[in-house]
Amino acid sequence: MQYNVAQLLKELVGATRSYELLADRDGAAGRVQLLRTDRGILVRGTVTTTWEGACNRCLAPMTLPLDLPIEEEFFPTVDVWTGAHLPPPDEAGALVIDQHHVLDLTECVRQYAVASEPIAPRCRPDCRGLCPQCGVNRNMVACACQASAADPRWEALSALRPRGGRSPETDTPHHVRRS
Ligand SMILES: [Zn+2]
Ligand SMILES: [Zn+2]
Structure with missing residues (x-):
């Protein structure tokens, strides 16, 4: 889930790229759109991952598909034209694009998955x-x-x-x- 956004960063605000995510080894799949904003790149889309855990009632191991609606803005750390380092974004914990202009969604998706863990998963409705x-x-x-x-x-x-x-x-x- 890594995208080189050097070209997109050089385009005008409002430019977009769409990516289909093929199922990776963690089973994440989906579709995201990257939008050039005045500050960076806004990622929007839905990523489907697999939650692995245990049934809340019988403790049997189980998996569930998790649909994660993602919307996050990533900020460049390096000016794409000059290579100059940019001041860090104001917001604490802001997501950044690395110095090679690679936007990595992996950690972002992981955090969304943690936040969306099922509260009381059942291996089957009548467990x-x-x-x-x-x-x-x-x-x-x-x-x-x-x-x-x-x-x-x-x-x-x-x-x-x-x-x-x-x-x-x-x-x-x-x-x-x-x-
Ligand atoms: Zn008994
Ligand atoms: Zn169960």
Whole structure:
């Protein structure tokens, strides 16, 4: 996901280039447009990557496609005509084009992917999760705890139980009991 934008930087504000992203080894694919702005290059488009993680209920490894709508402006560090170094952009953490006029989207896409991680991924819509009592994967095995697990209080507890995913319920202090 690297583009040499030397030519585009020499063009007038409003000039564009479109790129098709072929699936790379991380599985990222999509289409981006690079637009010459008065300050640099604005990248817009959608990149599809693959999220790899675990089901929030049964912890089975799983993958999901992530569509990332990208919109970021990159700033040149070197004047494309003179080769002179340019002052760094004002914004902290601004994305930059390197001294060889290469715009690298890799880190940008990685950060978008992190920000778009699913909060409660399910391996399938009807995943039965782990048994709250004996811990077996109830998609695979019907354990002997089934009868008592049907008790609605168990269902409520299993819904609250942290499963490694980032769920707002994870922080609920459900171990605190009122006396
Ligand atoms: Zn599952
Ligand atoms: Zn069980």
